[in-house]
Amino acid sequence: MELRPIRTNADYRAALKTISSLLEAPEGSREAGMLEVLSVLVEAYEEEHHPIPPPDPIEAIKFRMDQMGLTRRDLEPYLGSRARVSEVLNRKRPLSVEMIRRLNTGLGIPAEILIRLYKTGCAA
DSSP states (O other): OOOOOOOSHHHHHHHHHHHHHHTTOOTTSHHHHHHHHHHHHHHHHHHHHSOOOOOOHHHHHHHHHHHHTOOTGGGHHHHOSHHHHHHHHTTSSOOOHHHHHHHHHHHOOOHHHHTSOOOOSSOO
16 A cells, blocks of 8 residues: 555545554564554544544543542542532532642542533533
């Protein structure tokens, strides 16, 4: 296959098909080099044409809870009382700056995700 920029959806599909056929290429081979270059081209095309938006802060917290096997009770040191945890996870109370800091430090959730605007049930 000739390596060239991916400009159309047809180019994209062809590149994915080629990548699939090259996945078992021996390291250091010409095919492995082609796989590496095609992967970069596909990634650039996907970033431009199929961007993945950052996650919602509450969904990010729930995802981290699932990853770490945490319960709502485990969030109390980061969010406050059991009632406060419930209010935050049910979108009835927004995250405070202090909550964001504790979640970032304690659970490693990126602050840039936690500070994103999201819908809550409270009046602004």
